[in-house]
Amino acid sequence: MGGVIHRLIIATPCAALALLGAWWSVGLPTGGGLWPPDDVTLAEAVATRNNAEALRLIQRGADPNRASPVREGLLTNGYDVIVLPVEAAVAAQRADSVRMLLANGASVDDRELRVLRCLERARRDSGVREILDARAPGEPDCNDLRLPTDRTR
Amino acid sequence: MIQVTGRSRATLLSLVIAALITIPLADGLYRVPIQVSDSLEPIVVAQKADSTLSLLKSSITFSPTTFRPSRYLQARWLLQVADKTGLTYNAVFRGVHVALLLLLVLLFLLAVRVRDWTDLVAFTVAFPVLIGIHTFVAMLLEAFPVNHYAEVGVCALAVFVLAQRPPRWFIPIVVCAVLALALSVIESGAMVWVTAICCAAAGMPGIKRSTVVATTVMFAAYLVLRYALGIVSPGIGAHGSGFGATFYSAEEVAQRFDAHPAAFMLYNVTGGLASLLFAEPRNGVYSLLVAWRAREIHPVVLINILSSLATTALLAWYAVTRLGTKRSAWSEADRAFGASAAVFLINALLTAVYIKDEIISVGGLFYAMCTFIAMRPLIESLPRRSAAVAFLITFFLAADAGLWTFRVAGVHYQLRYDAFKIRNDWVEVLREDKQDDWPHDRRELALTRRLRGEALERRTTSPSFMPRWGDRYWVE
Numbered sequence: 001m002g003g004v005i006h007r008l009i010i011a012t013p014c015a016a017l018a019l020l021g022a023w024w025s026v027g028l029p030t031g032g033g034l035w036p037p038d039d040v041t042l043a044e045a046v047a048t049r050n051n052a053e054a055l056r057l058i059q060r061g062a063d064p065n066r067a068s069p070v071r072e073g074l075l076t077n078g079y080d081v082i083v084l085p086v087e088a089a090v091a092a093q094r095a096d097s098v099r100m101l102l103a104n105g106a107s108v109d110d111r112e113l114r115v116l117r118c119l120e121r122a123r124r125d126s127g128v129r130e131i132l133d134a135r136a137p138g139e140p141d142c143n144d145l146r147l148p149t150d151r152t153r
Numbered sequence: 154m155i156q157v158t159g160r161s162r163a164t165l166l167s168l169v170i171a172a173l174i175t176i177p178l179a180d181g182l183y184r185v186p187i188q189v190s191d192s193l194e195p196i197v198v199a200q201k202a203d204s205t206l207s208l209l210k211s212s213i214t215f216s217p218t219t220f221r222p223s224r225y226l227q228a229r230w231l232l233q234v235a236d237k238t239g240l241t242y243n244a245v246f247r248g249v250h251v252a253l254l255l256l257l258v259l260l261f262l263l264a265v266r267v268r269d270w271t272d273l274v275a276f277t278v279a280f281p282v283l284i285g286i287h288t289f290v291a292m293l294l295e296a297f298p299v300n301h302y303a304e305v306g307v308c309a310l311a312v313f314v315l316a317q318r319p320p321r322w323f324i325p326i327v328v329c330a331v332l333a334l335a336l337s338v339i340e341s342g343a344m345v346w347v348t349a350i351c352c353a354a355a356g357m358p359g360i361k362r363s364t365v366v367a368t369t370v371m372f373a374a375y376l377v378l379r380y381a382l383g384i385v386s387p388g389i390g391a392h393g394s395g396f397g398a399t400f401y402s403a404e405e406v407a408q409r410f411d412a413h414p415a416a417f418m419l420y421n422v423t424g425g426l427a428s429l430l431f432a433e434p435r436n437g438v439y440s441l442l443v444a445w446r447a448r449e450i451h452p453v454v455l456i457n458i459l460s461s462l463a464t465t466a467l468l469a470w471y472a473v474t475r476l477g478t479k480r481s482a483w484s485e486a487d488r489a490f491g492a493s494a495a496v497f498l499i500n501a502l503l504t505a506v507y508i509k510d511e512i513i514s515v516g517g518l519f520y521a522m523c524t525f526i527a528m529r530p531l532i533e534s535l536p537r538r539s540a541a542v543a544f545l546i547t548f549f550l551a552a553d554a555g556l557w558t559f560r561v562a563g564v565h566y567q568l569r570y571d572a573f574k575i576r577n578d579w580v581e582v583l584r585e586d587k588q589d590d591w592p593h594d595r596r597e598l599a600l601t602r603r604l605r606g607e608a609l610e611r612r613t614t615s616p617s618f619m620p621r622w623g624d625r626y627w628v629e
Contacts, residue, residue, distance in 0.1 A: 003536040006547040007274045010532065013551065013558035014170060014277035020562075021173035028180055035569050035619055037612035048617035052576040056609045074617060096580075103586035 041068035043088040046097045047075050054085065055100065064106040076149055083148045084112070090119045091149050095127025108135070118142035119149065167267035167276050174284065174561065175258050179251045181568035182293060186608035187246050189578040192298030193604065196242075197597050199228035218387040220379050223337035227299045243607045246298050253303040254293065258283075260310035261518070264317065264489075265525045274532050278554045279525035282464060285560030287432060287457065287629070288517030291510030293564070294571050301339040302511045308335040309348040309496070309515045313522070316352035316359040317489065325364040332368050336375050340386075344515040346372040347499050348492075355492035356480055387506055389414050394507035395437025396420065398446055406507070418505040425504030429497050429516045430465045432457035435629055437508040451625045453563075460556035463549065464524055468494070471527035490526040493519040563627030566620075570628070572613040579608040 027033040038045075038053065042062045045054040047070050058064055067082045075081060075091045086106045089097035102108070108116065117132050117140040187196070198215075202208035205226065212225045235245040261283055267276050283289060292302045308331035315324050328349055335342030349368045353360040390407025393400060396417070401409065410417035424434045433439055433454075441458075444450035472494065475487050483491065500516030531550070535543045582605050583591055583598075592598045616623070 006535045006543055007270065007532065009547050010550045010554060011274050011277040013555040014174075014281055017281065017558045017561060018170045018173040021175075021177050024177040025173065025180075028177070033180060034177055034565055035614045038614050038618050040615075045615075048615035050573070050577070050613075050615040050617075051580045052609050053612065053615070055580055056612070059609070099586070100580060100584075103584060 041070070042066075042085045043068040043070050043083050044074060046085045046088040046094065046101070047092050049092065049094060049097070051094075051097055051100050054097065055104065058104050064101050064104060076151075079151050081149055081152075086112075086116065087119060087148045090116050090125075090128055090132075091123055093123055093125035093128060095125060095131060098128055098131050102131075110136075114140050114142075115145065115148065118145050119147050122147060122149075163270050163273040164267050167262065167265075167273055170277065171258055171262055171280060174280065175255065178284065178564065178568070179254055181565050181572070182254055183247050183251050184611060184613060185247065185250075185294075185568060185572040186575050186579065186611045187243055187298055187604060188296050188575050189582055192246075192296055193582070193601065195225055195228050196232065196298055196604070197592075197600060199225045200232055200600055201594070201597065202229065205229060213382055217383070218385060218391060219340065220382065220384045221297075221301070221337070221339055223334070224297055224299070224301065224339075227338070231299070241607050242604055243611060246296075250293075250296065250300050250303070253300055253307055256307045257303065257310065257518070260307060260314055261521070263314045264310060264522055266317075271529055271533050275525050275528035278528050278550060278557065279521050281554060281557035281561045282524045283518065283521035284564060285460075285557045286429075286517040286520060287435065287560075288429070288510050288514040290564045290567050292514035292517070293568065295511050297339075299338070302341060302514045304338050305335045305341050305344055306515055306518050308332070308342070308345045310518055312345055312348045312360075313352060313489075313492070313496075313519075316349070316357035316492065317485075318359045320359055320361050324359055324361075325367045328360070328364050329367050329371055332371055336372070341503060341512060341515065343372065344496070344500060344503070348496050348515075348519075351492045351495040351499070354495065355488045356483065357488050357492055389417060389506055392507040392509075394421065394509075395424075395434060395439075398439060398442035400436060400438050421504045421506065421508050422501050424508050425513050425516075426498065426501035428508070428510070429501065429513055429520055430461065432461035434508070436510060440629055451629070453626050453629050456556055456559060456626065457629065460553055460560060463553040464520075464557070467527045467531065467553075468520075468523050471523075471530070475530075486526050486529065490523055493522040493526070497523070559626075563623075566623045566627045569614055569619060570616055572611075573615055576608055576611060576613050579605045 024034040027036070031037075038048065038050065040048065040050070040053060042054055042057045042064065045057060064085050067084050069080055069082050070088060072078055072080050075083070075088060083091070086098060086101050086108060089101055113132065113136055117136065120128050120132055121140070121142060187193075199208060202211065202225075208225050208229055209222050212222045213220065231245050231249065232242065234240070235242045238245075261280070265272070265276055265279065267273050292300070292306060295302050311331055312328050315327060332342070332345045332349070335345040346368050349360055349364055353362075353365045389410055390403055392406070393402045394406050395401070396409070421437065424437055428434055433441060440454045441450070444454060471490060476483070476491060496519040497513075497516030500513050503512050528550070531546060535546060538546070583601060592601060
């Protein structure tokens with residue numbers, strides 16, 4: 001009997017993994033399982049460094065110039081925000097995402113450029129700054145400007 | 154009769170456990186898109202060739218240090234399969250990758266041959282070792298675009314399984330066929346010949362002199378062919394490799410170590426063996442040294458070292474207590490252990506010029522095999538030992554199994570991470586803002602566009618949605 005208990009104890013970790021494997025496998029046909037693909041907005045895809053998903057969403061018709069919600073914990077702590085994809089890219093300090101969005105239809109006017117440059121001053125990234133400063137050199141005026149990642153209420 | 158029932162239940166349960174652990178792993182592997190690096194170029198080359206024969210001829214001249222004709226041929230055949238069946242390229246290439254994983258698991262099951270409850274308990278430790286060892290995940294992540302290291306692993310395990318069986322007339326033919334396949338995909342295919350020799354040297358029944366002679370002649374012919382074609386082995390500085398706490402680029406390796414090649418090679422071989430036995434170094438870099446310098450050690454380093462150290466201690470115990478006698482007195486299990494240990498010891502020699510986890514991936518498979526064999530007598534001895542000793546051994550084995558199981562969970566994490574990274578790599582291919590860099594050949598452009606489109610449609614999760622602590626516990 002003692003031998004059986006010893007054997008059960010030794011086998012427990014692997015048995016637990018097998019049970020977890022069964023649980024993950026059951027979820028597979030319905031798109032679940034362990035860490036299934038994200039269901040994200042365009043801005044969230046950018047905020048999570050998922051450029052491929054962002055590009056897929058744009059190719060499927062998502063508007064790169066339309067703001068979308070980003071759940072808390074991705075760009076901000078404790079509250080959700082609604083931001084443009086390019087704002088999400090700047091806030092996430094992703095120069096590659098900014099470049100990808102600009103190459104795939106995102107447009108940035110003077111007002112938005114000021115917002116982005118001020119956002120970059122708050123979340124510094126040399127790669128992002130290089131892209132933005134190429135469009136408007138000099139220091140931006142960030143006085144009285146509410147950043148898109150600020151809490152609204 | 155009772156034994157037969159017990160055997161069949163234990164065997165069935167081992168199959169169920171293996172399947173339950175492997176299915177989600179296969180899913181994770183299938184989700185990884187075809188890689189850009191190492192895969193896009195051979196696929197394009199394979200497609201553009203006028204014929205299979207011309208591809209075979211030209212592939213010989215692709216590199217002065219490698220002879221891998223099947224690399225391009227396999228890519229071409231898989232492209233043709235996709236075109237004929239209407240399946241996506243990703244489905245076909247990644248399907249082959251998954252099939253290789255399943256074959257590895259199946260061959261491991263055949264090699265360990267779970268017959269009773271003791272075997273089953275030994276299997277529940279050895280199987281996580283097989284999947285959780287760092288060389289296994291390195292092997293899974295590789296693709297050229299077909300996973301050649303996994304092909305070599307399958308061939309080597311197949312030879313081992315044949316060696317366990319009674320001798321048959323067809324064994325030399327089959328072993329020569331898998332050796333030819335392995336050698337035609339990558340230089341590590343030599344491990345198939347090594348496996349056959351080690352099995353024969355250990356006195357395993359299936360490999361007789363005829364197989365040894367036939368495979369040795371074939372391997373010698375391979376070396377002569379390489380020489381005749383002017384293909385040389387890569388020297389020091391052909392690849393980046395680690396030393397101490399630093400990973401050096403190929404140029405840096407040449408600069409630093411070209412004057413002392415013997416010392417560097419000795420460091421690499423020792424490191425390759427230590428990597429298999431103690432999970433350190435990784436690609437030549439000792440994470441413990443990095444941690445000492447940074448004054449911070451990540452839990453993954455401790456988990457990997459402790460689990461490997463405990464398992465290696467078990468293997469050493471078995472080797473000391475069982476293999477001290479003459480070879481003629483060895484049991485069937487002793488012979489399998491001796492052959493497996495010899496394979497992973499010799500595998501370390503292949504890291505002489507540079508260390509990469511994939512190079513010692515065959516050794517990792519046989520390390521798990523040794524674990525199974527060494528576990529069995531220890532578990533069997535538990536009822537005969539005092540309660541205190543039995544408890545200590547049980548605690549030791551359960552803790553070791555727990556750590557290895559945790560390492561297996563990390564394989565899922567690394568596969569998801571890899572899928573995310575590779576899918577994002579495709580964003581940099583055919584960039585809208587760099588259309589001047591696009592291929593000018595229409596067929597190449599169409600193929601690249603299709604591969605890119607398929608990769609983008611292969612949705613993955615972002616690490617942002619996976620546990621934040623995953624990096625510290627699973628990624629070294």
